[in-house]
Amino acid sequence: MSIEIEQPRNDVAMPVQDRMISGLTIRVREPDDCAAVAEIMALPKVSWGTHWMPFASREQTRQWIAGMPEGSIQTVALLEGKLVGTAGIIALKGRRNHVGAIWMAVHDEFQNRGIGSALMAALIDAADNWLNLRRLELTVYVDNDAGVALYKKFGFQIEGTRRQDTFRGGAFVDAFAMARLNEG
Numbered sequence: 001m002s003i004e005i006e007q008p009r010n011d012v013a014m015p016v017q018d019r020m021i022s023g024l025t026i027r028v029r030e031p032d033d034c035a036a037v038a039e040i041m042a043l044p045k046v047s048w049g050t051h052w053m054p055f056a057s058r059e060q061t062r063q064w065i066a067g068m069p070e071g072s073i074q075t076v077a078l079l080e081g082k083l084v085g086t087a088g089i090i091a092l093k094g095r096r097n098h099v100g101a102i103w104m105a106v107h108d109e110f111q112n113r114g115i116g117s118a119l120m121a122a123l124i125d126a127a128d129n130w131l132n133l134r135r136l137e138l139t140v141y142v143d144n145d146a147g148v149a150l151y152k153k154f155g156f157q158i159e160g161t162r163r164q165d166t167f168r169g170g171a172f173v174d175a176f177a178m179a180r181l182n183e184g
């Protein structure tokens with residue numbers, strides 16, 4: 001069996017927020033955002049695309065936020081003041097301190113409008129220009145077409161497939177390991 005590794009695409013220009021969205025703000029996540037973030041994390045499409053359990057409680061969300069390691073960046077997207085997405089980078093430690101692990105979730109009713117792209121543009125700016133991270137990595141289920149399209153747009157490449165990664169909706173689902181190197 002052979003695994004096809006995609007060739008590096010260092011020639012690809014970075015799409016820095018290529019669609020301006022009127023009324024959209026990206027800012028740091030504050031403790032007061034917990035209830036709105038919990039609402040997003042409990043939505044069906046978000047559970048489908050992430051490791052989160054359906055019916056995740058506000059307390060689970062609070063503990064997750066509180067447990068983020070020091071050096072992590074946590075952001076939220078606000079559309080006309082409503083919290084519609086959240087994303088972040090967990091900066092790894094020790095000999096992997098050049099690596100950031102990325103996660104993101106956009107409210108079910110606000111997906112496919114460019115909000116995930118705006119969040120990713122902000123994270124990549126933070127990673128490249130402020131944290132000096134060399135490698136950004138994430139996992140995404142193989143059938144999450146919007147997620148895979150978004151990550152490829154920002155220069156992430158598929159490095160391999162994690163078989164039967166997660167139990168979801170009564171069946172195991174595979175996940176792609178994706179990463180983006182900043183070799184600039």
Ligand SMILES: CC(C)(COP(=O)(O)OP(=O)(O)OC[C@H]1O[C@@H](n2cnc3c(N)ncnc32)[C@H](O)[C@@H]1OP(=O)(O)O)[C@@H](O)C(=O)NCCC(=O)NCCS
Nearest residue numbers: 046049105106111112113114115116117140145146147149
């Ligand atoms: C994945 C997710 C973060 C993407 O956020 P989003 O706001 O919907 O993303 P955007 O609208 O910025 O971009 C989506 C891209 O996918 C494309 N896309 C959407 N559906 C697609 C499909 N079925 N096939 C291929 N591409 C698709 C869109 O055209 C867009 O690309 P473009 O900007 O080049 O037009 C969001 O859908 C989400 O939170 N899903 C649930 C949780 C989740 O899956 N989190 C990620 C875990 S890795």
